[in-house]
Amino acid sequence: MxxxxxxxxxxxxxxxxxxxxxxxxxxxxxxxxxxxxxxxxxxxxxxxxxxxxxxxxxxxxxxxxxxxxYDGLFEIDGAMRPTPRLAASAEPNADGTRWRIALRDAQWHDGKKFTSRDVLYTVARVLGPPQRRPFIAASTLDQVDLGQCRAVDDLTVEIALRQPSFEFPAALSAYGTKIIQDGATDLTRPVGTxxxxxxxxxxxxxxxxxxxxxxxxxxxxxxxxxxxxxxxxxxxxxxxxxxxxxxxxxxxxxxxxxxxxxxVSLESTPNSGIYFFAMKTDRPPFDNPDVRRAVMRMMDRAELVKVGLAGEGEVSNDVFGKGYQYYADLPQHGYDPDEVGRLLSRAGVRDLSFDLFTAPVAYGFVEVARLFADQAARCGVRVNVVLGSKDSYYADALNTGQLTMGQSGPLSIPNHFASRLLTGSPQNRTKWSDPEFDRLYARAQATPTEEGRTAIYRTMHEILYDRGGFVFFGTTNWLSAARxxxxxxxxxxxxxxxxxxxxxxxxx
Known part of the structure; x- marks a missing residue:
């Protein structure tokens, strides 16, 4: 062999x-x-x-x-809903500013008992002084009022928040929230549960x-x-x-x-990778909402998925999280050169030309970029495909360029909004800043019922679908194989x- x-x-x-x-x-x-x-x-x-x-x-x-x-207090299921792990249960107070979390009876690998002190230590580490690389859950957990949190007993912890959040378990299921042992400083030889x-x-x-x-x-x-x-x-x-x-x-x-x-058994898990274009809404030409609307109609999504992604996926619709909790099912944006012309005319834009910054960092990126440039040309728009470094692309694309590309893994919709679309979000690739959108998010967090939050999140999706900076053009299958x-x-x-x-x- x-x-x-x-x-x-x-x-x-x-x-x-x-x-x-x-x-x-x-x-x-x-x-x-x-x-x-x-x-x-x-x-x-x-x-x-x-x-x-x-x-x-x-x-x-x-x-x-x-x-x-390691384990987290919560993890997310296939619909991006938080599910308890080291947390046996979690209950908010009446106004959503305190969460009491009951913990499972578990042991660390060194035989020590898992307790509420481990939870408080982990949260304090994430919210404490950043190290050489920033703690990725610092913005997700920034609503925590660390000084008011407490260990009720060994298996009960109370987390205090500075503002109401009836979706705090979703924050506790995000990247960077796995629980480490109280006092752990050297994680090169980790001890977990x-x-x-x-x-x-x-x-x-x-x-x-x-x-x-x-x-x-x-x-x-x-x-x-x-x-x-x-x-x-x-x-x-x-x-x-x-x-x-x-x-x-x-x-x-x-x-x-x-x-x-x-x-060999091949598994193809649908709705697993989310491909997008990101328009920088803080600079020309994408500071004009009609230009952003035009780009949404400048893409033949079916052709992009068929050719650029080798047919291993489905067409998406500029709304994040198809199939996930809180997804807003809105009419499909289509390829419409005539509507592109009307929108650009209304924007007062003639002979539109812009750069598309991409790199071969994920399957099909360069092929999709060039195919989109062809589609835009049929609408009378010139797209210049600029290739960046594979090694530094995502860091470069966060702040540079007019139009960039990206791929996202699944993420709960509240976490997607919080990490990418609120003013000041750390991964705000579109530089989106909208006071109404920020207010709606805070209102959703303070809404105690899922039905009420669903309605607010739909309004937020409608804003993005109409004039946002993301174009989610396809979802890909996740392919794995096992003997x-x-x-x-x-x-x-x-x-x-x-x-x-x-x-x-x-x-x-």
């Missing part, structure tokens, strides 16, 4: 080849029939940029490792953990978990040959190769609780 070793990784690091192939699942000696010895999963890597600190690291491969070691106990980690190479037999949600069948960094071609070749058990985030071309192949010698391999929407979890995997 020929080994497939990703660039920069030794044969030993990838654990491939010969009789010791880590991809082989075997019934463990002395274990139950459903137990497995070693399970190897491959994810898209990012070299030295990878990490294991749940407060600052955000790559998909980072999240997979942290899901193995999760299903696997940390053993070793080399950025850009390999993470190893072993089963936590005292896990509160049941001991894993997998006895040893290995998560490795590998590029797309290496992931495909390794899962084909049986050298790994699971490959995440495959390309449409890889899916075509694997479909119908014996020994058919296993069952319960994760196949779920990225960022949801069931994605990249290996504690329920077992041998067939």
């Amino acid at each position: 020929r080994s497939v070793v990703p660039p920069g990784m030794s044969r030993r690091g990838f654990l491939l080849g010969g009789a010791a192939a880590a991809g082989a699942l075997a019934v463990g000696c002395g274990q139950g029939a459903g137990d497995t010895e070693t399970f190897t999963a491959a994810f898209q890597g990012s070299g030295a940029g990878e990490g294991i600190d749940p407060g600052v690291n955000t790559l998909f491969i980072d999240e997979a490792r942290m899901k193995a070691v 999760g299903p696997f106990v940390f053993e070793s980690f080399e950025p850009g190479k390999q993470f190893v953990a072993t089963a936590n037999d005292r896990y509160w949600d049941g001991a894993p069948s997998v006895r040893r978990l290995e998560i490795i960094s590998a590029e797309s071609d290496a992931r495909l070749a390794a899962v084909q040959s049986g050298q790994i058990d699971f490959a995440d985030n495959l390309t449409p071309a890889s899916a075509r190769t694997l479909r119908g192949r014996s020994g 058919d010698t296993v069952r319960n391999a994760p196949a779920a929407v990225p960022n949801s609780h069931d994605w990249a979890r290996f504690d329920k995997v077992a041998a067939r």
